[in-house]
Amino acid sequence: MSTAILSAPFQAEFDANSQEFAFAGVIRPRSVDEISHSISTFRNAIEEARGVLYINVKRLAQMNNTAFHAFSRVVLDACRTRSDIRFVVVTSSVVGWTERMFRHLGNIEPQITVEVYDSKFYPGQSFVEDTSFIPILRTQTKMTWRHERTILPRHGMRPGIVMADICCGIGDFAVLVRKEFQPARIVALDHSRASLAYARDVATNFGISDIEYTYGDASEMLLEDNQFDLVTCRHSLQIFNQPDLLLKELYRICKPGGRVYITNEKNSHCLGEPRAQSIQWTYNEVAKLFSHFEMDVELGPKSRRYLADAGFDDILVESFMVTNLDGEPQDFADVITAWENVYAGEMAVKRGDPPEFIERFRQGFRDHIFAALHPKGYAGWPIWAASGRKPL
Amino acid sequence: MNAAQRQPAETKFEPLLQFEMEMGTFLSDWHHCDQLSTYMARMISHNRTDPVRHSNFFSSALNELLEVSFRGGSPEGRIGCAVYRQGPMERVKLSFPCPPRQRRFFREAVARTRKDDAYARYLDAISTDLAPSREVILLDLAINFDAEIRLEEDEPSITIIVDLPLEGIVS
Structure with missing residues (x-):
């Protein structure tokens, strides 16, 4: 066994701008001497700080008692010699x-x-982690899977791989993947305890x-x-206020030569006939609404740029349209109903939109449902699937 | 006959994983503590409700125990570590050769983890000690991991038995 494989080197860094000292990784020294440089840096940071010094241990995977005591x-x-300074230790739940x-x-x-760092730190997190989002996630996966099951092999999915599904939601994608592709191992991660409880059930x-x-x-x-070998992250970069940060983590856990697969939408391109104008107006407003909460549901076509900026090569991008003709039109209508409930019923209300706006906003969803269920209608929801390879 | 067979109360604990190695080999590299705790934690946590977080928690506790044996063990003889499970509880049994004076120290330190003033002693140690003593590490396990700690002596070795209810804490 080599130490390099099991324990990443630790980091102890000071950001003077935010007066934050961050510890990350695994810190298990035999003696204090081994971390004397970090202790010295920490002391200097405290001397330099005024008011509040944040001690960020969110990414501290391990710290032994030797380091903790030091x-x-x-x-x-410092507390005993400096009455002018406060310390806020930010831990992770x-x-x-x-x-x-x-x-x-x-x-x-x-x-x-x-303090315990939690979802309240993400501007839009409360909406997507609410249990009311579970019906959306379930029906969406049902609709998208018809397309993704044929797309995924082009992006690195194959039997026997070790894969992670990050932001797995209620875990239904992981279950479908397991059945269809038989990976050797699946780790499925999410930040919603309610969704994970559902997934485990x-x-x-x-x-x-x-x-x-x-x-x-x-x-x-x-x-x-x-x-x-493969890290999947579906419909999540678009609801994260710092997608580049998330992508950096996906890159980190991916093996060199492995791939990261992401799917995202461009909501303003949702369409339907009849009643196209009303539908288009509403989905343009959806994009603005999410933007208000620092989420970019227009991210889909930007996937190539994000993947390139994160350091991936061999980038593949494709798009597919989920439509009312894929399966039961009612499935499509159920997805739109769930969107209306959350977007118009919760998010627009939270933004403080007036009732007349919300009513017009709702009408577009209803017209989309009308198009989906119309015997000669067509309703679509476009999605961009992209992946990049982590260089060897 | 191993210790688990000798004690009827322990038969409910199912064995999961164990290692044994020459103490001299173990003491040849400090990183063995980190490597063994990480590996064992990952192996025994795979079928817990949240394997990743359980493994992280368990590794943290086991590493401290291994570090205790690293600092307090004799180079002659063998170190053995076995992990058992009963419901939400993992039991770690760590045996290593230990000089007589150290055995007495461990006897007293383990007893102190069950005393009423355990938390006060722990806070005092954080506030004043330059480096953590092995007593504080046992207090850390009792306080931060809700561990119950016992000691068995089988000269020249001791066995520290630690029950860790981590499944309940993690999930």
Whole structure:
């Protein structure tokens, strides 16, 4: 066994602009001498800081007691000599032991507070992690799978691979992939405990025990570097306020030579006949609404640029249109109903839109449903599927 | 006959994984603690509700135990580590050769993890000690991992038995 494989080197860095000292990785020294440089950097950061110093341990996968005591002593000593400074330790709800271990510092010195980083930090996260989103996720996967099952092999899906489905939602994609492609291992991660509970229930009911569902923050994952042949992340970059950050994490966990597969929409290109104008107006407004909450549901065609900027090569991009003719038109209508409920019923209300706007907004969804169910109608929802290879 | 067979109360715990190695080999590289704890954690966590987070938590606890044996063990003899499971609980049994003075120290340190002043002692150690003592590491396991710790002595070795209810904490 080599240390390099099992334990990534740790980072201890100070960002003077945000007065944030961040620890990341695995810090398990035998003696304090091994981390003396980091301790010195930490001391200097405290000396330089004014007001509040943030100590970010969200990406701290492991820290042994030797390191914990050494860094804690620096903070506690500073509290005793500097009454003008406060410390805020930001832990992660994902890495449970950090929350338990660091909370004690606040019980020793009132100048230290410990906060748990959670979904409230993402502007739009509360909408997509709400249980009301589960029907959307379920019906969407049913509709998109008809296309993706033929698309995925072009993007690296094949039997026997080790794969991760990041932002797995209710886990239905992982279940379909497992059945169709028989990967050797599937890790499925999401930040919604409600969705994961649903996923685990479904897996239990279907007798599936080999999908590893895990709670995690896609932008700060506990998963180790270079692990997966294929990393899938569907419909998620577009609802994340920093898609480049998310993509960087997907790149990190992907094996060199492996691929990262993403799907995203361009909502303003949703279409339907009859009543095309009303439909188009509403979906243009959907894009603006998401933009208000720092989400880009127009991201689909930008996938190539995002993948290139993240360092991928051999980038493949294709698009497909989910339509009312793919299967049961009612399935398509159910998706639109779910969108109307969340977008018009919750998000527009939260933005403070007036009732007359919301009514017109709702009408476009209803017209889309009308088109989908019309005996001569056509309704479409375009999706961009893209993947890139992590260079060897 | 191993310890699990000797004690009827432990028969409910199912064995999951164990390793044994020469203590001299173990002590030849500090990174063995990290490597073994990471590997064992990953193996035994694969069928827990949240394997990734369970593995992270378990590795953290096991690494501390291995570090304790690294710092307090004798170079002669063998180190053995076995992990068992009963429901939401994992049991770690770590055996290693230990000089008589150290055995006494461990006896007292393990007893202190169950005393009423355990948390006060733990906070005091964080506040004042330059480096964590092995006693503080056992307190850390009891306080931060809700561990129950026992000690068995079988001269010249000791066995630290740690029950970790991590499934409940993680999920």
